[in-house]
Amino acid sequence: MDIVVKEELKAYIDPLTADEHDALERSILAEGCRDALVLWGDVLVDGHNRYGICRKHNLPFQTVQNTRFQSMDDVHLWMIEQHLGRRSVSDFQRGVLALRKRDILAERHRLEQAQLQKESDGTATADAAADDADSPPWAPAPKVSRAEMAREARLSNSQVTMIERIHKQAAPELVEAVKTGVISISAAAAVAALPEDEQRAAAAAGKDELKQAAKRVRDAKRKPRKPAQEVLHSADEDAEVDASRAAEIADALTALGEGPAELRQRVIALTLENDTLRQQLAALRRQLAEA
Structure with missing residues (x-):
């Protein structure tokens, strides 16, 4: 069968580093592709790197269908669950994934409440589900607290708060600095309070300037102390x-x-x-x- 690679799914999870990709390629060349690729119909859901390497070297691989998916949101949630359980995912990446999961579940909860309101008002239509690709049926969406997010992502509540601030306020250059380990999560959360042009300038200047920018923000917020x-x-x-x-x-x-x-x-x-x-x-x- 022809396998469809959707760029939105390929980019949904941060890509492997060059070293990680080279290590995976060496492993597959030596031992073959041991893990099956996960498909939803003909869409590739899990195994994009393995699929690319196997195609490059004309190596055989196996596939398995996940028949539980009802929508693209189901696919996203499954991908998030898989990556949250992997050791190689950084603290920042786990925090971002937990935030994405919260947003998906919050939107599902909103849709559920809207549908219940329509049913209560007598305005719901029989073909409502057909009009929305991500409408029920699905399991009722739970509300996810920050504490639950932190526990699932193996982070502290304060780390989740800082990652959420970075996710909402940080310039792309600052986010990239966190991902590559140039700056810590706590320092990046401080720098994210600056105007975007100042964030970009600090990121462009490098590690030392980012540290100094974080220090300036923290010092500005600190109350003057008595001797x-x-x-x-x-x-x-x-x-x-x-x-x-x-x-x-x-x-x-x-x-x-x-x-x-x-x-x-x-x-x-x-x-x-x-x-x-x-x-x-x-x-x-x-x-x-x-x-």
Whole structure:
């Protein structure tokens, strides 16, 4: 049968690097194409690199049909699931795939709700499904939380948040820098807050400039700190002792470079206790003055 290669599916997942492709080619030349190509009808769904190598060297290969697909969205979801489980996929790639899955399921949920509303209003038509290639039947689409996305992609919630920011705001040059490892996810998320022309300029200037751009963004967002000694040894007599005060003390200790975590916690506790005693002393002084 003639196999159809759709460019949209071929490009849906980031391509192999040159080294990865060469390694796959050596493996197939030595051992043959051991894994079957996955088809949906005559459309190639999985195995684009293997198919290209086999065609190039006129090598035999096997195919298998996936009969569960009902739409191109089903194909995309299956491809995402396959790649999320592979070790060779980078953290950034897994995050992007998880976001794509969320968007597909969100759109399905929207369509389901729209169809239910039409049925409730009595405006649904018998041939509605025929008018939309991606209409039901399919399993009800669940809502995907950020925590669920993170768990499936084996990332932290904060990493998913940063990848989503890059996905939405980053210039193509910045995205490419993340993909190739020139800049970290956290640094790229910071740079993505800049105007697009500044992102492009930083990416064009290279690794060091990207790092400096990320530092400038972070510094601009950071609140000015009081001198460390001032924080540790002075307190407003009427100040409320709360978590924010403890965090302020912790920042001051970090600035001073104070040692182990246990010691830091002890210093924080003693400083908070000292704040409380100062407040009590101030209250006693006021009482004596009023007597």
